[in-house]
Amino acid sequence: MEEPILKIRDLCYAYGNGTPALDGVNVDIYEAEKIAVIGSNGAGKSTFFLNANGVLTPDHGEISYRGTIINKKNLKELRKNIGIVFQDADNQIIASTVMAEVGFGPMNLKLPKEEVLKRVDEALTYMNILDYKNRPPHYLSGGEKKRVSIADIIAMKSEIIIFDEPTAGLDPINTQMLEEVLEKLGTEGKTMLISTHDVDFVYRWAERAIVFCQGRIIADGTPLGIFQNKEVLTQANLKRPTLMEVYDLLVEKRLLKDTKAYPKSTSEFKEMLMEI
Numbered sequence: 001m002e003e004p005i006l007k008i009r010d011l012c013y014a015y016g017n018g019t020p021a022l023d024g025v026n027v028d029i030y031e032a033e034k035i036a037v038i039g040s041n042g043a044g045k046s047t048f049f050l051n052a053n054g055v056l057t058p059d060h061g062e063i064s065y066r067g068t069i070i071n072k073k074n075l076k077e078l079r080k081n082i083g084i085v086f087q088d089a090d091n092q093i094i095a096s097t098v099m100a101e102v103g104f105g106p107m108n109l110k111l112p113k114e115e116v117l118k119r120v121d122e123a124l125t126y127m128n129i130l131d132y133k134n135r136p137p138h139y140l141s142g143g144e145k146k147r148v149s150i151a152d153i154i155a156m157k158s159e160i161i162i163f164d165e166p167t168a169g170l171d172p173i174n175t176q177m178l179e180e181v182l183e184k185l186g187t188e189g190k191t192m193l194i195s196t197h198d199v200d201f202v203y204r205w206a207e208r209a210i211v212f213c214q215g216r217i218i219a220d221g222t223p224l225g226i227f228q229n230k231e232v233l234t235q236a237n238l239k240r241p242t243l244m245e246v247y248d249l250l251v252e253k254r255l256l257k258d259t260k261a262y263p264k265s266t267s268e269f270k271e272m273l274m275e276i
Contacts, residue, residue, distance in 0.1 A: 004028035011061035021047040023215035036202040037195040039212035040237040045195040053082035083158030087165035089145035105156040123155035143174030163194040203241035
């Protein structure tokens with residue numbers, strides 16, 4: 001049986017005021033998975049991400065990466081291989097030029113200068129922002145900053161990429177750009193975890209959804225299975241995707257035969273309607 005790339009056991013974390021943000025989280029993450037992490041604000045999603053990539057140190061529990069238990073001595077291995085793209089790009093960007101920003105991580109890995117420059121060029125080309133190389137990142141638009149923050153992680157060659165609310169504050173064009181980048185990363189076999197409140201995106205993109213509520217995982221399965229579970233939706237304050245709602249409405253009105261073959265995209269939905 002395939003071994004998980006990341007194994008988390010009984011993870012607990014509380015902030016300074018003593019309020020538990022994570023309360024006994026257990027989860028296995030496998031290579032090349034496309035996972036949506038969902039739940040209401042304050043459910044523990046961001047805290048989970050920051051513990052998973054070593055920014056925060058858990059109060060209790062164990063994190064294993066590729067079979068090795070993470071401790072203070074090998075924490076760098078975790079941070080090198082699990083990259084996080086923050087919700088607000090301004091919280092991530094620190095350098096005075098785009099080139100210096102994207103090269104910061106590889107430089108910290110003590111790589112040769114030639115390798116750093118190569119990775120920077122590759123990452124900027126990948127994100128279609130090579131022309132921005134010498135520009136100050138803080139003067140870029142929100143969508144351009146998001147591209148830079150993703151290029152940061154691509155230059156690190158992280159095996160697992162975490163996106164914390166990646167579409168927050170993006171207009172429709174940049175949201176489409178982001179989805180295209182995610183699709184590209186998926187075809188290259190990257191393991192991705194994305195937190196989002198956009199249930200329609202979760203439904204069409206993710207292969208697996210993990211639901212957080214009050215610092216615990218209350219459901220872990222296919223998006224379709226989770227969005228069919230009324231109890232989980234109520235507990236986590238989630239709504240169902242629009243296409244599922246429309247499908248059920250058409251079935252209820254006897255305009256569609258109930259095959260339970262819920263469409264995942266508008267193109268699938270159009271094909272279904274063509275058959276009526």
